[in-house]
Amino acid sequence: MSDSTKNRTFDAIVIGSGMSGGWAAKEFCEKGFKTLVLERGRDVKHPIDYPTTYKTPWEFEHRNQLTASLKAENPIISKCYAFREDAQHFFVKDKEHPYVQTKPFDWIRGYQVGGKSLMWARQTQRWSEYDFEGPARDGFAVDWPIRYKDIDPWYSYVEKFAGISGNKDGLAILPDGEFLPPIELNKVENHFKDFVSKNYKDRHVIYGRCAHLTEPKAIHTEQGRGQCLNRNLCQRGCPYGGYFSSNSSTLPWAAKTGNLTLRPHSVVHSVIYDDKKGKATGVKVIDTNTKEEIDYFADVIFVNAGAINTNLILLNSKSNRFENGLANENGLMGKYVAFHNYRVRISAISEDFKGFTTKGDRPNSAYIPRFRNVEKQETNFLRGYASGFYAGRSGKGAQGFGTDLKNQLFSNELGPWYVGSYMMGETIPKESNYVRLDESKKDDWGMPLLNISVDYDDNDEKMILDFVEQMTEMYTKVGFKNIQSNDSKQAPGLDIHEMGGVRMGNDPKTSLLNKWNQLHSCKNVFVTDGACMTSTSTQNPSLTYMALTARAVDFAVKEMKKGGLV
Amino acid sequence: MNITRRVAIRNLLIVTAGAAILPSCFQDGASVKLKNIKINRDQEDSVASLTDAIIPKTDTPGAVDIAAHLFVLKMVDDCYTKEEQVTFVKGLEEFNKLTKLKYESNFAELNPVQKKELLTSLEKDEKLPEEIRSFYFSVKDLTILGFTTSQYYLTEVKKYNIIPGKYQGSVPVTNPISEKL
Numbered sequence: 001m002s003d004s005t006k007n008r009t010f011d012a013i014v015i016g017s018g019m020s021g022g023w024a025a026k027e028f029c030e031k032g033f034k035t036l037v038l039e040r041g042r043d044v045k046h047p048i049d050y051p052t053t054y055k056t057p058w059e060f061e062h063r064n065q066l067t068a069s070l071k072a073e074n075p076i077i078s079k080c081y082a083f084r085e086d087a088q089h090f091f092v093k094d095k096e097h098p099y100v101q102t103k104p105f106d107w108i109r110g111y112q113v114g115g116k117s118l119m120w121a122r123q124t125q126r127w128s129e130y131d132f133e134g135p136a137r138d139g140f141a142v143d144w145p146i147r148y149k150d151i152d153p154w155y156s157y158v159e160k161f162a163g164i165s166g167n168k169d170g171l172a173i174l175p176d177g178e179f180l181p182p183i184e185l186n187k188v189e190n191h192f193k194d195f196v197s198k199n200y201k202d203r204h205v206i207y208g209r210c211a212h213l214t215e216p217k218a219i220h221t222e223q224g225r226g227q228c229l230n231r232n233l234c235q236r237g238c239p240y241g242g243y244f245s246s247n248s249s250t251l252p253w254a255a256k257t258g259n260l261t262l263r264p265h266s267v268v269h270s271v272i273y274d275d276k277k278g279k280a281t282g283v284k285v286i287d288t289n290t291k292e293e294i295d296y297f298a299d300v301i302f303v304n305a306g307a308i309n310t311n312l313i314l315l316n317s318k319s320n321r322f323e324n325g326l327a328n329e330n331g332l333m334g335k336y337v338a339f340h341n342y343r344v345r346i347s348a349i350s351e352d353f354k355g356f357t358t359k360g361d362r363p364n365s366a367y368i369p370r371f372r373n374v375e376k377q378e379t380n381f382l383r384g385y386a387s388g389f390y391a392g393r394s395g396k397g398a399q400g401f402g403t404d405l406k407n408q409l410f411s412n413e414l415g416p417w418y419v420g421s422y423m424m425g426e427t428i429p430k431e432s433n434y435v436r437l438d439e440s441k442k443d444d445w446g447m448p449l450l451n452i453s454v455d456y457d458d459n460d461e462k463m464i465l466d467f468v469e470q471m472t473e474m475y476t477k478v479g480f481k482n483i484q485s486n487d488s489k490q491a492p493g494l495d496i497h498e499m500g501g502v503r504m505g506n507d508p509k510t511s512l513l514n515k516w517n518q519l520h521s522c523k524n525v526f527v528t529d530g531a532c533m534t535s536t537s538t539q540n541p542s543l544t545y546m547a548l549t550a551r552a553v554d555f556a557v558k559e560m561k562k563g564g565l566v
Numbered sequence: 567m568n569i570t571r572r573v574a575i576r577n578l579l580i581v582t583a584g585a586a587i588l589p590s591c592f593q594d595g596a597s598v599k600l601k602n603i604k605i606n607r608d609q610e611d612s613v614a615s616l617t618d619a620i621i622p623k624t625d626t627p628g629a630v631d632i633a634a635h636l637f638v639l640k641m642v643d644d645c646y647t648k649e650e651q652v653t654f655v656k657g658l659e660e661f662n663k664l665t666k667l668k669y670e671s672n673f674a675e676l677n678p679v680q681k682k683e684l685l686t687s688l689e690k691d692e693k694l695p696e697e698i699r700s701f702y703f704s705v706k707d708l709t710i711l712g713f714t715t716s717q718y719y720l721t722e723v724k725k726y727n728i729i730p731g732k733y734q735g736s737v738p739v740t741n742p743i744s745e746k747l
Contacts, residue, residue, distance in 0.1 A: 054728065056726060056728060057715045057726060058717045058720060061640075061644075062641065062644060063711060065641075066645070067644045067645050068644065068645055068647045068648075068650075184732075184733050186735030189735070190735070190736075230729075230730060230732060230733055231728060231729055231730065232730075233728075354739070355738055355739055356736050356738060356739060357739050358733065358734060358737060359730075359733070359734040359737045360730045361730045361733060362733035398710065400689065401619060401620045401621075401685050401689065402619065402620070402622055402682065402685070403624060405621060406621050406622065406624065409621070409710070409713065409719075409723075410626075410723055412724075414739065
């Protein structure tokens with residue numbers, strides 16, 4: 001082997017440095033593997049590369065609003081709730097990475113070290129047995145090749161390290177985890193919680209579970225992370241490491257072992273497959289600064305590029321044996337993409353508890369686990385939805401002009417409590433919801449563009465009606481007033497929970513990955529980001545990606561010690 | 567509040583509506599650098615007087631003390647679409663015409679009673695031309711935004727804490743009306 005090749009050879013390559021890539025890096029490095037992490041964007045170092053993190057509202061030129069030209073140039077990313085003056089530098093601008101939309105799809109991306117783990121919404125719930133059994137029971141997609149007991153210890157493993165706050169609620173639909181103390185609910189949220197538990201035996205309002213250090217333990221201070229200070233400015237990057245991100249947690253931990261090589265500005269073109277050896281040997285990278293093409297080699301490769309980009313890389317990894325993408329023998333790669341339905345919000349006011357308000361801030365709110373079709377099919381749609389629930393008080397609002405208006409602006413008089421819920425609906429993966437390569441168009445790095453064709457279906461529409469009906473009923477019964485629902489009709493993608501395309505399953509004829517997240521036909525390549533998901537359930541998905549990643553690395557390393565990934 | 571402190575605050579605040587608002591070097595143009603809309607000094611004065619009428623200086627600073635008019639113009643210039651900018655400038659021109667027609671002078675020179683009369687009709691009278699009312703509500707909304715996010719307001723009126731402390735979900739409301747400064 002030449003020196004040059006030697007310098008480009010590692011024990012493991014991880015494509016992507018976000019939520020799951022960071023975990024793969026940490027696990028491999030801790031197990032003594034020389035690991036190369038490839039990131040297509042720039043480096044973002046914790047805590048020095050969070051330029052807006054200490055800024056006060058008046059230090060933002062446009063008071064956190066977007067300029068008209070930024071919006072006009074970026075119609076897609078401007079729809080994202082977190083794309084504001086304070087965090088816009090962490091999001092991919094529309095022009096920077098174009099794609100083709102056969103159907104409207106708002107693809108929200110963060111190309112930098114840490115990926116979207118910097119700006120995520122940090123809500124972390126476990127899946128339950130009901131979720132893993134779902135496709136088999138209800139006859140859609142394919143059966144998950146794993147069950148809750150397979151992932152349970154790995155949830156615990158990642159929760160302890162990441163730091164998850166929550167309350168042990170003892171619910172089968174949303175298993176408890178290794179929790180730091182929960183973040184408090186307020187007067188009205190607790191009132192609703194009590195009301196629901198008294199009036200509905202199968203519905204629960206719980207403290208939101210989130211990746212915030214409410215009470216750091218030794219394992220967290222060892223990472224250099226401190227307590228969450230409830231600033232609720234998380235999307236800017238947290239200088240205290242109060243919430244979990246690759247930047248504050250897994251990546252520096254991996255680096256500490258001395259085994260990590262992090263290479264930003266590296267777009268992965270494809271995974272290199274060696275027909276003779278019958279396995280992948282490395283990856284082809286394009287340096288975004290020099291446009292130079294460089295090959296890197298390793299015995300094992302983890303693809304954690306973010307669900308849709310993982311599909312892109314694998315579809316673009318063509319060889320004599322795999323003409324349609326790496327290990328894509330059944331032609332299903334890129335298909336059965338699904339997401340979460342976040343279209344509808346309910347809002348109302350409570351005229352009670354006027355003598356109370358809240359103080360301080362917090363990074364989450366209450367959560368209502370799925371209650372539809374849990375034990376058996378009982379509605380005219382499959383599966384169900386979880387919901388957020390929040391309440392708060394704000395100023396009364398000011399009318400008129402002159403000293404009268406000014407007095408109102410100076411007044412501390414509060415308006416009534418506002419309350420609201422948003423839906424997080426499970427969508428059913430279908431062959432007709434897909435991503436594929438569009439060979440007629442190339443991006444700046446010579447990669448074919450992705451063509452995305454993903455849409456809602458009748459099941460989603462029925463579920464929306466049920467969500468509005470059920471929430472309206474609960475809001476009405478508890479006595480909330482002025483109840484309104486709003487269907488944003490937002491396109492898929494804006495939920496930022498896109499999943500699938502390289503799904504797990506037992507049968508190589510109908511799935512791409514086995515129960516260890518290993519490509520059925522290329523055993524030294526693993527996919528543990530959103531692309532691997534067989535179904536979506538209703539939970540925010542990141543915690544499950546973390547657990548699947550740690551589990552897969554553990555498996556890969558054990559197999560390699562036994563003699564290799566074949 | 568004593569005079570020295572008030573002056574000190576005013577000096578401190580004179581440009582705080584936007585730290586990045588740069589004084590323009592063009593004598594005829596607005597005193598803030600604008601890229602998209604053209605505003606002359608008379609028009610700027612009208613906007614300034616209007617912000618002053620919306621949030622007047624009393625024994626506490628008002629819109630003018632935080633240069634709210636410059637913030638208004640900057641936001642229209644940067645954050646409004648082309649169409650919205652055209653509507654704004656047109657509304658401003660019509661607003662000036664209206665005061666000339668009705669009071670034979672610019673808004674800035676009207677007496678308090680006249681100003682109040684005009685603003686009352688802008689707030690309520692839907693018979694006034696739509697573009698004038700739309701201009702007025704743009705100025706009003708941006709003035710309130712600029713004022714309530716200014717350093718003055720967030721340090722002296724409603725204190726902004728970047729580290730707000732532990733969330734408390736059930737705090738008795740004890741002080742419904744704040745002390746005036």
